[in-house]
Amino acid sequence: MMGKKEKRQALLKQLISETPFIKDKDIAKKLNVSIQTIRLDRLELSIPGLRDRIKDIAYHNLKEEIRSLPIEEVIGEIIDLELEKSAVSILEIEEKEHVFSRNQIVRGHYLFAQANSLAIAVINDELALTSKANIHFLKQVKQNEMIIAKAKVKGTDLGKRRTTVEVESFVRDEIVFSCEFEIYRSNLIGLKGEDRKVTSLI
Template sequence: MARLNRVERQRKLAEALREDPLQTDEDLAQRFGVSVPTIRLDRLHLGIPELRLRSEGLARLSVVHTRTLKRQDMIGDLVDLVIGQSGRSLLTTDESMAFAGSGVVQSHFIFAQADSLALAVVDGDSAVTGLANAKFKHVVEAGQQIVAGAEVIRRRGNRWVVLVISRVGEITVFRGKFVVLTDPFDGHRHAERDRKEGALS
């Protein structure tokens, strides 16, 4: 895009972050053709907080709407959710998640973020993962932020198929399809209740 003057760039920056608050300073710098420090100065001038604080604010607004998981069960911060359709979460990685010496984040943290997001987007009082087809596409280094996006692509009864794609910036680091079962114990509870009622009659 053509180089914008400072006022116009800041106006478009504010619009871009209203549309998608999870864009990184690096993403925005590339989009507007300026340096990362310039984007940070623009944010400061506009009173827009850094990504971590923006995601925490979104998480406080969104997490109350999930049915299947409590906040403490989520891996990463849930920042956007339309139950039965889609959602996004953000995981800020650190050294405690990485292999000693290499700084590479261990894969089970990446999987756990995606799995908990898949469970969060489906509509039910409870949910479990029945099957997962996972592909780890790129290494993640400690300190990087992973944005996972989930979309329900198919549903049949209490069986949901959820696609989750996780990215660091523009790089896809994980892709997985999850088969999620909602209210999986209802049939067992009903059978147990019928058995007890039959024994009492």
């Protein structure tokens, strides 16, 4: 017969198996225990934390899909990608170098870098470069918050080989950053009816 701890750990494994991106604090609420208990259970079960789970899934599922830059060079973790259409990435603001020491507000270039690398990653081209960016910083982001960036391809000027990608970044459900990128591309693969491969992690 399973004891209380064994039952909890079995439920923990099931929750993470069904929802790989669930946070420790959300698991703790569901199981009515402390976050520390969940972390100890994960260690005993050799289950990595959220960040490492995301990296592992993203790396194995997307490394062959992204053509425009190595997945290791993407700022944030891409969790959804449909080439020439849309993409989603997340960036957890946990490190001290991400923020100003005086007020713990995120440095703006991290918001831009996450959005810019996502705009490039969504392009189905081995050479995709940022040509222009119209940036709007809309709200401060603080340390320990998670930024969700969502990219949408708006259209392509075939003559100029420029694709417009709109990226909006959110903390919870509130928009904090937006940018319209103009991306130069070396070819027009994926724009004339070729099949598009779709990879989704959510």
